[in-house]
Amino acid sequence: MAAVSTATATTAPLAGLSIAEAAERTGLTTDTLRYYEKDGLLLRAVGRSSSGHRRYTEADLRWIGLLSRLRATGMPIRDVRRYADLVRAGSGTEADRLELLRAHRRVVLDQLAEVTEHLGAIDQKIGIYEDVVARQEAEVARA
Amino acid sequence: MAAVSTATATTAPLAGLSIAEAAERTGLTTDTLRYYEKDGLLLRAVGRSSSGHRRYTEADLRWIGLLSRLRATGMPIRDVRRYADLVRAGSGTEADRLELLRAHRRVVLDQLAEVTEHLGAIDQKIGIYEDVVARQEAEVARA
DNA sequence: GCTTGACCTGGAGTGGGCTCCAGGCGCGAG
DNA sequence: CTCGCGCCTGGAGCCCACTCCAGGTCAAGC
Structure with missing residues:
Protein backbone atom coordinates (compact mmCIF):
# COMPACT_ATOMS: atom_id res chain seq x y z
CA MET A 1 0.00 0.00 0.00
CA SER A 91 -25.59 2.28 -10.26
CA GLY A 92 -29.19 1.38 -9.74
CA THR A 93 -30.17 5.01 -9.23
CA GLU A 94 -30.00 6.04 -12.88
CA ALA A 95 -33.77 6.05 -13.35
CA ASP A 96 -34.16 8.31 -10.33
CA ARG A 97 -31.45 10.64 -11.56
CA LEU A 98 -33.13 10.78 -14.94
CA GLU A 99 -36.47 11.62 -13.39
CA LEU A 100 -34.92 14.33 -11.24
CA LEU A 101 -33.27 15.92 -14.25
CA ARG A 102 -36.41 15.65 -16.33
CA ALA A 103 -38.48 17.26 -13.58
CA HIS A 104 -35.98 20.07 -13.43
CA ARG A 105 -36.10 20.43 -17.19
CA ARG A 106 -39.86 20.87 -17.06
CA VAL A 107 -39.56 23.54 -14.39
CA VAL A 108 -36.92 25.40 -16.36
CA LEU A 109 -38.92 25.29 -19.57
CA ASP A 110 -41.97 26.61 -17.75
CA GLN A 111 -39.91 29.40 -16.31
CA LEU A 112 -38.44 30.28 -19.66
CA ALA A 113 -41.91 30.46 -21.16
CA GLU A 114 -43.22 32.57 -18.31
CA VAL A 115 -40.32 34.97 -18.35
CA THR A 116 -40.56 35.28 -22.11
CA GLU A 117 -44.22 36.15 -21.85
CA HIS A 118 -43.62 38.75 -19.17
CA LEU A 119 -40.80 40.16 -21.22
CA GLY A 120 -43.18 40.61 -24.11
CA ALA A 121 -45.42 42.76 -21.95
CA ILE A 122 -42.44 44.75 -20.73
CA ASP A 123 -41.34 45.24 -24.32
CA GLN A 124 -44.71 46.78 -25.08
CA LYS A 125 -44.21 49.19 -22.24
CA ILE A 126 -40.78 50.01 -23.62
CA GLY A 127 -42.36 50.67 -27.00
CA ILE A 128 -44.80 53.11 -25.43
CA TYR A 129 -42.02 54.98 -23.64
CA GLU A 130 -39.97 55.09 -26.83
CA ASP A 131 -42.83 56.90 -28.50
CA VAL A 132 -43.27 59.27 -25.59
CA VAL A 133 -39.59 60.09 -25.40
CA ALA A 134 -39.28 60.50 -29.18
CA ARG A 135 -42.17 62.93 -29.14
CA GLN A 136 -40.59 64.85 -26.28
CA GLU A 137 -37.34 65.10 -28.17
CA ALA A 138 -39.17 66.36 -31.22
CA GLU A 139 -40.82 68.92 -28.98
CA VAL A 140 -37.47 70.10 -27.68
CA ALA A 141 -36.07 70.32 -31.20
CA ARG A 142 -38.97 72.49 -32.22
CA ALA A 143 -38.38 74.87 -29.34
CA MET B 1 -68.32 68.16 -2.53
CA SER B 91 -43.61 63.68 -16.59
CA GLY B 92 -40.01 64.55 -17.26
CA THR B 93 -38.83 61.17 -16.04
CA GLU B 94 -39.88 59.19 -19.11
CA ALA B 95 -36.37 58.90 -20.50
CA ASP B 96 -35.15 57.52 -17.18
CA ARG B 97 -37.99 55.05 -16.99
CA LEU B 98 -37.24 53.93 -20.51
CA GLU B 99 -33.59 53.41 -19.69
CA LEU B 100 -34.46 51.46 -16.56
CA LEU B 101 -36.76 49.16 -18.50
CA ARG B 102 -34.25 48.75 -21.29
CA ALA B 103 -31.51 47.86 -18.83
CA HIS B 104 -33.80 45.31 -17.28
CA ARG B 105 -34.63 43.94 -20.70
CA ARG B 106 -30.95 43.41 -21.43
CA VAL B 107 -30.48 41.59 -18.14
CA VAL B 108 -33.47 39.35 -18.79
CA LEU B 109 -32.36 38.52 -22.32
CA ASP B 110 -28.90 37.63 -21.05
CA GLN B 111 -30.44 35.41 -18.41
CA LEU B 112 -32.66 33.70 -20.92
CA ALA B 113 -29.68 33.00 -23.15
CA GLU B 114 -27.63 31.71 -20.26
CA VAL B 115 -30.35 29.49 -18.90
CA THR B 116 -31.05 28.17 -22.37
CA GLU B 117 -27.41 27.28 -22.82
CA HIS B 118 -27.23 25.52 -19.47
CA LEU B 119 -30.43 23.70 -20.27
CA GLY B 120 -28.84 22.40 -23.44
CA ALA B 121 -26.04 20.86 -21.42
CA ILE B 122 -28.53 19.37 -18.98
CA ASP B 123 -30.49 17.95 -21.91
CA GLN B 124 -27.36 16.17 -23.04
CA LYS B 125 -27.02 14.65 -19.62
CA ILE B 126 -30.65 13.58 -19.81
CA GLY B 127 -29.95 11.95 -23.16
CA ILE B 128 -27.11 9.98 -21.65
CA TYR B 129 -29.25 8.76 -18.79
CA GLU B 130 -32.05 7.85 -21.19
CA ASP B 131 -29.63 5.56 -22.97
CA VAL B 132 -28.37 4.07 -19.75
CA VAL B 133 -31.84 3.45 -18.40
CA ALA B 134 -33.09 2.04 -21.73
CA ARG B 135 -30.17 -0.36 -21.76
CA GLN B 136 -30.91 -1.40 -18.19
CA GLU B 137 -34.51 -2.06 -19.05
CA ALA B 138 -33.46 -4.16 -22.01
CA GLU B 139 -31.20 -6.06 -19.64
CA VAL B 140 -34.05 -6.74 -17.26
CA ALA B 141 -36.28 -7.89 -20.13
CA ARG B 142 -33.63 -10.34 -21.21
CA ALA B 143 -33.38 -11.88 -17.75
C1' DG C 1 -75.12 43.03 23.47
C1' DC C 2 -72.05 39.53 21.85
C1' DT C 3 -69.77 36.97 18.53
C1' DT C 4 -67.60 36.32 14.18
C1' DG C 5 -64.83 37.39 10.46
C1' DA C 6 -62.25 40.34 7.54
C1' DC C 7 -59.10 43.57 8.03
C1' DC C 8 -55.77 46.72 10.48
C1' DT C 9 -50.70 47.76 12.51
C1' DG C 10 -45.84 47.30 13.89
C1' DG C 11 -42.56 44.27 14.33
C1' DA C 12 -40.43 39.77 14.72
C1' DG C 13 -39.22 35.49 12.31
C1' DT C 14 -37.98 32.50 8.33
C1' DG C 15 -35.52 30.26 4.47
C1' DG C 16 -32.27 30.32 1.00
C1' DG C 17 -27.75 31.01 -0.29
C1' DC C 18 -24.06 32.51 0.39
C1' DT C 19 -20.17 35.69 2.70
C1' DC C 20 -17.18 37.06 6.21
C1' DC C 21 -14.31 36.52 10.18
C1' DA C 22 -11.05 35.15 13.95
C1' DG C 23 -7.64 32.32 15.18
C1' DG C 24 -4.41 28.83 13.64
C1' DC C 25 -1.07 26.03 10.67
C1' DG C 26 2.57 24.75 7.23
C1' DC C 27 5.85 26.13 3.81
C1' DG C 28 9.14 28.62 0.94
C1' DA C 29 11.88 33.02 0.80
C1' DG C 30 15.05 36.14 2.86
C1' DC D 1 14.55 32.05 12.62
C1' DT D 2 10.98 34.91 11.15
C1' DC D 3 7.87 36.57 7.68
C1' DG D 4 4.14 36.44 4.73
C1' DC D 5 0.98 33.91 2.23
C1' DG D 6 -2.42 30.70 1.14
C1' DC D 7 -5.14 27.85 3.16
C1' DC D 8 -7.63 25.65 7.15
C1' DT D 9 -11.96 25.45 10.57
C1' DG D 10 -16.30 26.51 12.98
C1' DG D 11 -19.43 29.67 13.41
C1' DA D 12 -21.50 34.16 13.01
C1' DG D 13 -23.51 37.53 9.91
C1' DC D 14 -25.87 39.28 5.90
C1' DC D 15 -29.16 40.20 2.20
C1' DC D 16 -33.39 39.38 0.05
C1' DA D 17 -38.10 38.78 -0.08
C1' DC D 18 -41.35 37.61 2.02
C1' DT D 19 -44.34 35.43 5.98
C1' DC D 20 -46.19 35.22 10.33
C1' DC D 21 -47.66 36.89 14.61
C1' DA D 22 -50.26 39.48 18.58
C1' DG D 23 -53.29 42.52 19.75
C1' DG D 24 -56.82 45.66 18.12
C1' DT D 25 -60.92 47.85 15.28
C1' DC D 26 -65.20 47.67 12.88
C1' DA D 27 -69.65 46.03 10.75
C1' DA D 28 -72.97 42.62 10.33
C1' DG D 29 -75.66 38.67 12.03
C1' DC D 30 -77.96 36.28 15.79
Whole structure:
Protein backbone atom coordinates (compact mmCIF):
# COMPACT_ATOMS: atom_id res chain seq x y z
CA MET A 1 0.00 0.00 0.00
CA ALA A 2 2.31 2.77 -1.12
CA ALA A 3 1.02 6.10 0.08
CA VAL A 4 1.02 9.46 -1.67
CA SER A 5 4.15 9.29 -3.81
CA THR A 6 4.54 9.48 -7.56
CA ALA A 7 8.29 10.19 -7.59
CA THR A 8 8.17 13.12 -10.01
CA ALA A 9 10.69 15.95 -9.77
CA THR A 10 10.90 19.45 -8.38
CA THR A 11 7.91 21.77 -8.48
CA ALA A 12 5.37 19.60 -10.27
CA PRO A 13 2.06 20.24 -8.50
CA LEU A 14 1.54 16.79 -7.06
CA ALA A 15 -2.16 16.62 -7.75
CA GLY A 16 -4.87 18.94 -8.84
CA LEU A 17 -5.63 22.60 -8.39
CA SER A 18 -5.67 24.73 -5.29
CA ILE A 19 -9.00 26.05 -4.12
CA ALA A 20 -8.15 29.48 -5.53
CA GLU A 21 -7.48 27.96 -8.94
CA ALA A 22 -10.65 25.89 -8.74
CA ALA A 23 -12.56 29.04 -7.89
CA GLU A 24 -11.17 30.78 -10.93
CA ARG A 25 -11.94 27.85 -13.19
CA THR A 26 -15.49 27.37 -11.95
CA GLY A 27 -16.47 30.98 -11.47
CA LEU A 28 -17.40 30.30 -7.85
CA THR A 29 -15.72 31.79 -4.81
CA THR A 30 -13.50 29.78 -2.50
CA ASP A 31 -16.11 30.26 0.20
CA THR A 32 -18.79 28.83 -2.00
CA LEU A 33 -16.63 25.85 -2.93
CA ARG A 34 -16.09 25.04 0.75
CA TYR A 35 -19.77 25.61 1.47
CA TYR A 36 -20.89 23.25 -1.28
CA GLU A 37 -18.52 20.60 -0.06
CA LYS A 38 -19.66 20.94 3.55
CA ASP A 39 -23.25 20.82 2.35
CA GLY A 40 -22.84 17.52 0.56
CA LEU A 41 -23.11 18.83 -2.99
CA LEU A 42 -19.85 17.28 -4.09
CA LEU A 43 -19.56 13.59 -4.83
CA ARG A 44 -16.81 13.06 -2.31
CA ALA A 45 -14.67 15.15 -0.02
CA VAL A 46 -12.08 16.90 -2.13
CA GLY A 47 -8.57 15.45 -1.79
CA ARG A 48 -5.96 17.13 0.35
CA SER A 49 -2.31 17.96 -0.08
CA SER A 50 0.13 16.85 2.60
CA SER A 51 -0.38 20.20 4.30
CA GLY A 52 -4.13 19.71 4.40
CA HIS A 53 -5.00 22.05 1.54
CA ARG A 54 -7.72 20.99 -0.89
CA ARG A 55 -6.64 19.67 -4.30
CA TYR A 56 -9.26 19.67 -7.04
CA THR A 57 -9.02 17.08 -9.80
CA GLU A 58 -10.45 17.49 -13.27
CA ALA A 59 -13.24 15.12 -12.27
CA ASP A 60 -14.06 17.40 -9.35
CA LEU A 61 -14.19 20.36 -11.69
CA ARG A 62 -16.43 18.57 -14.16
CA TRP A 63 -18.87 17.71 -11.41
CA ILE A 64 -18.79 21.26 -10.09
CA GLY A 65 -19.46 22.41 -13.63
CA LEU A 66 -22.62 20.36 -13.82
CA LEU A 67 -23.72 21.43 -10.40
CA SER A 68 -23.18 25.06 -11.34
CA ARG A 69 -25.42 24.58 -14.36
CA LEU A 70 -28.11 23.08 -12.17
CA ARG A 71 -27.83 25.98 -9.74
CA ALA A 72 -27.69 28.55 -12.55
CA THR A 73 -30.97 27.18 -13.87
CA GLY A 74 -32.52 27.62 -10.47
CA MET A 75 -32.36 24.16 -8.97
CA PRO A 76 -32.48 24.54 -5.18
CA ILE A 77 -29.49 23.31 -3.25
CA ARG A 78 -31.46 20.55 -1.60
CA ASP A 79 -32.29 19.06 -4.99
CA VAL A 80 -28.71 19.26 -6.14
CA ARG A 81 -27.80 17.42 -2.97
CA ARG A 82 -30.38 14.77 -3.68
CA TYR A 83 -28.91 14.34 -7.15
CA ALA A 84 -25.42 14.09 -5.69
CA ASP A 85 -26.70 11.52 -3.21
CA LEU A 86 -28.08 9.43 -6.06
CA VAL A 87 -24.84 9.59 -8.01
CA ARG A 88 -22.93 8.68 -4.89
CA ALA A 89 -25.23 5.71 -4.32
CA GLY A 90 -23.91 4.30 -7.57
CA SER A 91 -25.59 2.28 -10.26
CA GLY A 92 -29.19 1.38 -9.74
CA THR A 93 -30.17 5.01 -9.23
CA GLU A 94 -30.00 6.04 -12.88
CA ALA A 95 -33.77 6.05 -13.35
CA ASP A 96 -34.16 8.31 -10.33
CA ARG A 97 -31.45 10.64 -11.56
CA LEU A 98 -33.13 10.78 -14.94
CA GLU A 99 -36.47 11.62 -13.39
CA LEU A 100 -34.92 14.33 -11.24
CA LEU A 101 -33.27 15.92 -14.25
CA ARG A 102 -36.41 15.65 -16.33
CA ALA A 103 -38.48 17.26 -13.58
CA HIS A 104 -35.98 20.07 -13.43
CA ARG A 105 -36.10 20.43 -17.19
CA ARG A 106 -39.86 20.87 -17.06
CA VAL A 107 -39.56 23.54 -14.39
CA VAL A 108 -36.92 25.40 -16.36
CA LEU A 109 -38.92 25.29 -19.57
CA ASP A 110 -41.97 26.61 -17.75
CA GLN A 111 -39.91 29.40 -16.31
CA LEU A 112 -38.44 30.28 -19.66
CA ALA A 113 -41.91 30.46 -21.16
CA GLU A 114 -43.22 32.57 -18.31
CA VAL A 115 -40.32 34.97 -18.35
CA THR A 116 -40.56 35.28 -22.11
CA GLU A 117 -44.22 36.15 -21.85
CA HIS A 118 -43.62 38.75 -19.17
CA LEU A 119 -40.80 40.16 -21.22
CA GLY A 120 -43.18 40.61 -24.11
CA ALA A 121 -45.42 42.76 -21.95
CA ILE A 122 -42.44 44.75 -20.73
CA ASP A 123 -41.34 45.24 -24.32
CA GLN A 124 -44.71 46.78 -25.08
CA LYS A 125 -44.21 49.19 -22.24
CA ILE A 126 -40.78 50.01 -23.62
CA GLY A 127 -42.36 50.67 -27.00
CA ILE A 128 -44.80 53.11 -25.43
CA TYR A 129 -42.02 54.98 -23.64
CA GLU A 130 -39.97 55.09 -26.83
CA ASP A 131 -42.83 56.90 -28.50
CA VAL A 132 -43.27 59.27 -25.59
CA VAL A 133 -39.59 60.09 -25.40
CA ALA A 134 -39.28 60.50 -29.18
CA ARG A 135 -42.17 62.93 -29.14
CA GLN A 136 -40.59 64.85 -26.28
CA GLU A 137 -37.34 65.10 -28.17
CA ALA A 138 -39.17 66.36 -31.22
CA GLU A 139 -40.82 68.92 -28.98
CA VAL A 140 -37.47 70.10 -27.68
CA ALA A 141 -36.07 70.32 -31.20
CA ARG A 142 -38.97 72.49 -32.22
CA ALA A 143 -38.38 74.87 -29.34
CA MET B 1 -68.32 68.16 -2.53
CA ALA B 2 -70.42 65.09 -2.03
CA ALA B 3 -68.41 62.42 -0.30
CA VAL B 4 -68.39 58.71 -0.95
CA SER B 5 -71.87 58.20 -2.32
CA THR B 6 -73.03 56.95 -5.68
CA ALA B 7 -76.62 56.28 -4.65
CA THR B 8 -76.76 52.77 -6.03
CA ALA B 9 -78.80 50.15 -4.27
CA THR B 10 -78.26 47.52 -1.66
CA THR B 11 -74.94 45.67 -1.55
CA ALA B 12 -72.99 47.50 -4.25
CA PRO B 13 -69.34 47.54 -3.06
CA LEU B 14 -68.77 51.24 -2.82
CA ALA B 15 -65.37 51.34 -4.42
CA GLY B 16 -62.83 48.80 -5.46
CA LEU B 17 -61.81 45.41 -4.24
CA SER B 18 -60.89 44.22 -0.80
CA ILE B 19 -57.33 43.14 -0.20
CA ALA B 20 -58.41 39.51 -0.35
CA GLU B 21 -59.97 40.06 -3.75
CA ALA B 22 -56.94 41.98 -4.93
CA ALA B 23 -54.76 39.11 -3.76
CA GLU B 24 -56.80 36.66 -5.74
CA ARG B 25 -56.74 38.82 -8.84
CA THR B 26 -53.00 39.48 -8.74
CA GLY B 27 -51.82 36.12 -7.54
CA LEU B 28 -50.02 37.73 -4.61
CA THR B 29 -50.81 37.20 -0.95
CA THR B 30 -52.44 39.86 1.20
CA ASP B 31 -49.22 40.04 3.19
CA THR B 32 -47.23 40.71 0.06
CA LEU B 33 -49.66 43.39 -1.07
CA ARG B 34 -49.29 45.20 2.24
CA TYR B 35 -45.53 44.69 2.16
CA TYR B 36 -45.22 46.17 -1.35
CA GLU B 37 -47.29 49.16 -0.34
CA LYS B 38 -45.26 49.76 2.81
CA ASP B 39 -42.09 49.42 0.77
CA GLY B 40 -43.05 52.11 -1.71
CA LEU B 41 -43.64 49.88 -4.70
CA LEU B 42 -47.12 51.18 -5.33
CA LEU B 43 -47.72 54.53 -6.95
CA ARG B 44 -49.77 55.83 -4.08
CA ALA B 45 -51.19 54.52 -0.84
CA VAL B 46 -54.18 52.37 -1.64
CA GLY B 47 -57.53 53.99 -0.83
CA ARG B 48 -59.46 53.05 2.28
CA SER B 49 -63.05 52.29 3.04
CA SER B 50 -64.76 54.17 5.85
CA SER B 51 -63.69 51.41 8.20
CA GLY B 52 -60.07 51.77 7.20
CA HIS B 53 -59.88 48.69 4.97
CA ARG B 54 -57.93 48.94 1.74
CA ARG B 55 -59.89 49.31 -1.50
CA TYR B 56 -58.05 48.46 -4.71
CA THR B 57 -59.06 50.21 -7.92
CA GLU B 58 -58.54 48.80 -11.40
CA ALA B 59 -55.68 51.26 -11.84
CA ASP B 60 -54.07 49.84 -8.70
CA LEU B 61 -54.44 46.35 -10.09
CA ARG B 62 -52.96 47.33 -13.44
CA TRP B 63 -49.92 48.80 -11.75
CA ILE B 64 -49.53 45.75 -9.53
CA GLY B 65 -49.76 43.65 -12.67
CA LEU B 66 -46.82 45.44 -14.21
CA LEU B 67 -44.85 45.32 -11.02
CA SER B 68 -45.49 41.60 -10.76
CA ARG B 69 -44.11 41.14 -14.24
CA LEU B 70 -41.01 43.07 -13.31
CA ARG B 71 -40.57 40.96 -10.19
CA ALA B 72 -41.31 37.74 -12.06
CA THR B 73 -38.53 38.55 -14.48
CA GLY B 74 -36.14 38.99 -11.61
CA MET B 75 -36.05 42.73 -11.11
CA PRO B 76 -34.94 43.39 -7.52
CA ILE B 77 -37.38 45.22 -5.32
CA ARG B 78 -35.15 48.23 -5.02
CA ASP B 79 -35.25 48.71 -8.79
CA VAL B 80 -39.00 48.35 -8.90
CA ARG B 81 -39.14 51.02 -6.24
CA ARG B 82 -36.90 53.28 -8.29
CA TYR B 83 -39.21 52.80 -11.24
CA ALA B 84 -42.23 53.57 -9.08
CA ASP B 85 -40.45 56.67 -7.80
CA LEU B 86 -39.91 57.85 -11.37
CA VAL B 87 -43.52 57.29 -12.32
CA ARG B 88 -44.62 59.09 -9.19
CA ALA B 89 -42.34 62.00 -10.03
CA GLY B 90 -44.48 62.55 -13.11
CA SER B 91 -43.61 63.68 -16.59
CA GLY B 92 -40.01 64.55 -17.26
CA THR B 93 -38.83 61.17 -16.04
CA GLU B 94 -39.88 59.19 -19.11
CA ALA B 95 -36.37 58.90 -20.50
CA ASP B 96 -35.15 57.52 -17.18
CA ARG B 97 -37.99 55.05 -16.99
CA LEU B 98 -37.24 53.93 -20.51
CA GLU B 99 -33.59 53.41 -19.69
CA LEU B 100 -34.46 51.46 -16.56
CA LEU B 101 -36.76 49.16 -18.50
CA ARG B 102 -34.25 48.75 -21.29
CA ALA B 103 -31.51 47.86 -18.83
CA HIS B 104 -33.80 45.31 -17.28
CA ARG B 105 -34.63 43.94 -20.70
CA ARG B 106 -30.95 43.41 -21.43
CA VAL B 107 -30.48 41.59 -18.14
CA VAL B 108 -33.47 39.35 -18.79
CA LEU B 109 -32.36 38.52 -22.32
CA ASP B 110 -28.90 37.63 -21.05
CA GLN B 111 -30.44 35.41 -18.41
CA LEU B 112 -32.66 33.70 -20.92
CA ALA B 113 -29.68 33.00 -23.15
CA GLU B 114 -27.63 31.71 -20.26
CA VAL B 115 -30.35 29.49 -18.90
CA THR B 116 -31.05 28.17 -22.37
CA GLU B 117 -27.41 27.28 -22.82
CA HIS B 118 -27.23 25.52 -19.47
CA LEU B 119 -30.43 23.70 -20.27
CA GLY B 120 -28.84 22.40 -23.44
CA ALA B 121 -26.04 20.86 -21.42
CA ILE B 122 -28.53 19.37 -18.98
CA ASP B 123 -30.49 17.95 -21.91
CA GLN B 124 -27.36 16.17 -23.04
CA LYS B 125 -27.02 14.65 -19.62
CA ILE B 126 -30.65 13.58 -19.81
CA GLY B 127 -29.95 11.95 -23.16
CA ILE B 128 -27.11 9.98 -21.65
CA TYR B 129 -29.25 8.76 -18.79
CA GLU B 130 -32.05 7.85 -21.19
CA ASP B 131 -29.63 5.56 -22.97
CA VAL B 132 -28.37 4.07 -19.75
CA VAL B 133 -31.84 3.45 -18.40
CA ALA B 134 -33.09 2.04 -21.73
CA ARG B 135 -30.17 -0.36 -21.76
CA GLN B 136 -30.91 -1.40 -18.19
CA GLU B 137 -34.51 -2.06 -19.05
CA ALA B 138 -33.46 -4.16 -22.01
CA GLU B 139 -31.20 -6.06 -19.64
CA VAL B 140 -34.05 -6.74 -17.26
CA ALA B 141 -36.28 -7.89 -20.13
CA ARG B 142 -33.63 -10.34 -21.21
CA ALA B 143 -33.38 -11.88 -17.75
C1' DG C 1 -75.12 43.03 23.47
C1' DC C 2 -72.05 39.53 21.85
C1' DT C 3 -69.77 36.97 18.53
C1' DT C 4 -67.60 36.32 14.18
C1' DG C 5 -64.83 37.39 10.46
C1' DA C 6 -62.25 40.34 7.54
C1' DC C 7 -59.10 43.57 8.03
C1' DC C 8 -55.77 46.72 10.48
C1' DT C 9 -50.70 47.76 12.51
C1' DG C 10 -45.84 47.30 13.89
C1' DG C 11 -42.56 44.27 14.33
C1' DA C 12 -40.43 39.77 14.72
C1' DG C 13 -39.22 35.49 12.31
C1' DT C 14 -37.98 32.50 8.33
C1' DG C 15 -35.52 30.26 4.47
C1' DG C 16 -32.27 30.32 1.00
C1' DG C 17 -27.75 31.01 -0.29
C1' DC C 18 -24.06 32.51 0.39
C1' DT C 19 -20.17 35.69 2.70
C1' DC C 20 -17.18 37.06 6.21
C1' DC C 21 -14.31 36.52 10.18
C1' DA C 22 -11.05 35.15 13.95
C1' DG C 23 -7.64 32.32 15.18
C1' DG C 24 -4.41 28.83 13.64
C1' DC C 25 -1.07 26.03 10.67
C1' DG C 26 2.57 24.75 7.23
C1' DC C 27 5.85 26.13 3.81
C1' DG C 28 9.14 28.62 0.94
C1' DA C 29 11.88 33.02 0.80
C1' DG C 30 15.05 36.14 2.86
C1' DC D 1 14.55 32.05 12.62
C1' DT D 2 10.98 34.91 11.15
C1' DC D 3 7.87 36.57 7.68
C1' DG D 4 4.14 36.44 4.73
C1' DC D 5 0.98 33.91 2.23
C1' DG D 6 -2.42 30.70 1.14
C1' DC D 7 -5.14 27.85 3.16
C1' DC D 8 -7.63 25.65 7.15
C1' DT D 9 -11.96 25.45 10.57
C1' DG D 10 -16.30 26.51 12.98
C1' DG D 11 -19.43 29.67 13.41
C1' DA D 12 -21.50 34.16 13.01
C1' DG D 13 -23.51 37.53 9.91
C1' DC D 14 -25.87 39.28 5.90
C1' DC D 15 -29.16 40.20 2.20
C1' DC D 16 -33.39 39.38 0.05
C1' DA D 17 -38.10 38.78 -0.08
C1' DC D 18 -41.35 37.61 2.02
C1' DT D 19 -44.34 35.43 5.98
C1' DC D 20 -46.19 35.22 10.33
C1' DC D 21 -47.66 36.89 14.61
C1' DA D 22 -50.26 39.48 18.58
C1' DG D 23 -53.29 42.52 19.75
C1' DG D 24 -56.82 45.66 18.12
C1' DT D 25 -60.92 47.85 15.28
C1' DC D 26 -65.20 47.67 12.88
C1' DA D 27 -69.65 46.03 10.75
C1' DA D 28 -72.97 42.62 10.33
C1' DG D 29 -75.66 38.67 12.03
C1' DC D 30 -77.96 36.28 15.79
